[in-house]
Amino acid sequence: MTTMTVNDAISAALAEEMRRDPTVLIFGEGVATKRRDLLEEFGAARVRNTPLAEGIIAGTAAGAAATGLRPVIDLLFAPFLCYAMDEIVNSAGKLRYLSGGQFQFPMVVLAMTGAGWGVGAQHNHNNESWFVHSPGLKIVMPSTPADFKGLMKTAIRDDNPVLVFADIALGYTPGEVPEDAEAIPLGKAALRREGTDVTLVSYAKTVGTCLQAADALAADGIDAEVIDLRSLKPLDEAAILRSVAKTGRLVVVHEASRLCGVGAEVAALVAEKAFASLRAPVLRLTGPDAPAPASFPLEQAFVPQPDAVVAAVQSLMLDVVAA
Template sequence: MSRITVNEAIAQAIAEEMRRDSSVLMFGEGVATKRGELVAEFGAARVRNTPLAEGIIAGTAAGAAASGLRPIVDLLFAPFLCYAMDEIVNSAGKLRYLSGGQFRFPLVVLVQSGAGWAVGAQHNHNLEAWFVHSPGLKVVMPSSAADFKGLLKAAIRDDNPVLFFMDLALGYQSGEVPAGEHLVPLGCAATLREGSDVTLVSYAKTVQHCVAAADTLAEQGISAEIIDLRSLKPLDEAAILASVRKTGRIVVVHEASRLCGVGAEVAAFVAEHAFEALRAPVRRLTGPDTPAPSSWPLEQAFVPQADAIVAAARDLVGTREHA
């Protein structure tokens, strides 16, 4: 075990996979400038800067993947994905199916998302649900250094396009990462804390808010179970159902806006498959349906915080007690 930052875990994952597989390469906006250690080890042929042209970057990645390479591309901020939707959604996501499985599209798209750095609405927009909704794509959004490394290595080895969302606020946070080969399978949630009264489901930075809320709830005699989804597509439906059937209550927390978000899918899935186990209504805590503010204090108000999670959980437990 070693304690490293999320950014260091990402760098380790990329370097290890490039050493392991010569078909792995990286290009994108400023990658050779930011990752000089990769250029020094692997050369300019495998680590390249590109123009600020997201559609061209994504299209080149799709072509490289179809020709047998495993590209990792960095598009910097999630809103810039808007410039690459055709290449990612309409080409990389669909061509394996359209080819009858004759072609693989093993590519990883790295983007940064979320509040915490006050970068403004045009650089901060949680778009993960767009790509969950797109056939042929996989989507991950980790919360810990170990999961950033393990999921990125698994994503690079996957034969399908993977959208890898990196929460801006987590980049310089540190955590314990296992030594040696460390893989986290796509589609497997993590149970961070066992509980019996309410399930808190989240991903990315709001997982930490759920942990803080669970500590407060424990002091008040309420036992909260925490599920970190990690992978949004494939979604670990079994883990969600097992927890809800145990606790009978669920609060889904994420920074992205409510309408048609990941929380809506989780809520609908639970209602369809575990309605008989529910002791209270499903509750969602999300960001508002508004562009992200540039002010740091307003950003904090934008994201569901621990006190709101505590209040929602207490309300659900109270609903059962007075039923």
């Protein structure tokens, strides 16, 4: 085991995949400036700075992916993806299909988001569900350095466009990463805590929120199970359904706003396929339908906190569906 931060885990995955496959390259705003180790090892042709122009960065990645390269692009902050929506959604996501499978788009898009840095709504917008809704794209949003490394490796090897969202607040969080970390398959959730009374489903930084809440609930004699989705598309439906079948209660927790968010999908999935298992209504704890504020206390208030998760679970334990 090695201890490293999420940012270092991303660089480690890039380095390993670039050693393994000469068609992998990375470019974006400040990539060659910030990832000096990669620049030194792989040279200026494979580690490139770009103009501050997200659209052409993403378009260049799509064109390169269609014709033999495996580009990784760093678009810095998730709201900047708005400038690259056409290239990501209309080109990378659709052109495999529209070409009848003639072309494929093996590319990875990196972007940071989330509260923790006070950068406000044009740098912080958890817009991952927009891309879940777009065909042809895969989306991951891990919570630990080990998962970032393993999922980055898989994302680079995948023949589809994969968006990797990195929670800003997790960037400098250290964690254990196995020396010989293997690629982690997309679409596999991680069971972070086993429990029998309630299922907490989350991803990114609110996984930690759920684990803190689970510890507090344990003191009350409530045994919470915590599932870290890691991958939002494909979604590990089986892991969610298996857990809800056991606990009969579900709270979905994420920082993105509620309407049409990932939590809505998880709740609908459980309503459609595990309704008979439910002993209480499904709850969602999410950010509000508001832009993310810069002010630190407001930014913190935007994100579901452990005490809110505890209160939600406690309400469910009382709210027993009549047999």
